[in-house]
Amino acid sequence: MNRVYVCNCFGVTETQVKQHAAEGACTPRQIASACKAGTDCGSCVRRIQALLGRGACPRRDLVDQGEAAVALAPAAELPKIPGIPGISGVPAERELPEAA
Numbered sequence: 562m563n564r565v566y567v568c569n570c571f572g573v574t575e576t577q578v579k580q581h582a583a584e585g586a587c588t589p590r591q592i593a594s595a596c597k598a599g600t601d602c603g604s605c606v607r608r609i610q611a612l613l614g615r616g617a618c619p620r621r622d623l624v625d626q627g628e629a630a631v632a633l634a635p636a637a638e639l640p641k642i643p644g645i646p647g648i649s650g651v652p653a654e655r656e657l658p659e660a661a
Contacts, residue, residue, distance in 0.1 A: 568598035568605040578612050
């Protein structure tokens, strides 16, 4: 089996990067969170960008077609932002402690 290494520092292969992309990692930062690739010397970041730009990320295709990125994420994955009206379970206004 022929392995093409993308990140020599952590031994991450092209196949592994594509697998992480298929699981939803669509940016070099998300790839780094998944497997550490790109977090040491950084020489592989451009290669990772090239892989992500070549259809390795199924969600990116939808975004490129004009779909809203928020629509792609399940509601459970969306961040809860306190104090924003219209988000269920989050109060629109909070009392702040008075300055001393």
